[in-house]
Amino acid sequence: KAKSNTLGEINLKAHLKGSNIDVVETDLGDRILQLKKTDNKPVHPTGPASHLNISKIADIVNDSLDVNVDPEAREIMEIVRHDVLKRLENANVGISGANAIAAEEGSLVMVHNEGNISIVSLKDLHIIVAGIDKIVPCLEDAISIVKLETIFATGNFVTSYMNVISGPSKTADIEKKLLKNMYGAEKVVVILLDNGRSEATDECLYCIGCGNCVVHCPVYNAVGNEFGFNNYLGGRGVAMSKFIEDEETCYDSGLYMCTLCGLCTLNCPVAIPTNEIIENMRKLSAEVGFYPKAHGKIKENISNNDSPY
């Protein structure tokens, strides 16, 4: 499996584990969290394990892989890479998300630095799960979006890899006879996920997932991944949780933790007014009985006329 917030959203790993299917994370940060076993929610969309220091990471790797690695970055990386590649030898399904989907060409664009999506896409079957919000008119738009995402997520103009997948691996090099399954996947299955998106406001769906808003968010910087929903951190994650789950999840994700400072909006490359969205959601939420903690999360308050507004 490659890194994907969408796969986190549908709890795919837990579901597959319940069916006795072994899932191996190929992204180094995600793999470290997977080896950690407990309390392993990612803390940032592109730096999932950035809250762990190197000694802690070495301990996690030593405990779970039964090795004796020093707290040294290259040594840790090589041990994890070796272990992941060994496990992938027996895997026949690769699964990933997509950063953008070009409607006109039917192509999927994925960006990564580690080369792991290329490996995942070489399995017999490559399953790609992506939200409908990732669909853009054409390939040029898809490339523009992933470039923007890269700049705001990492500060670099391009990632080491940009994969464009438009179908299964094939060749016609022998007498023009079309043969599938040369090196890449024999089958590519694309699953488009709605999961509440068609109910969401357009502004929520413009998000390109760069994570720049949370880097600037004072609440996220104080409480980390407590502020947000699942893999969707910060105010934007809170807003999306209402559509992906419900009003109560939105409340529990931190609807009233937001300071409404607007730094997220100021630092968003696509100018999503997250603070305004949150403010509106609070009004709507209060109407159905979800007030700030001081007032209690209580529908009964409505009948007591105890509105904070």
Ligand code: SF4
């Ligand atoms: S809301 Fe804006 S800054 Fe935050 S992840 Fe989405 S695009 Fe990036």
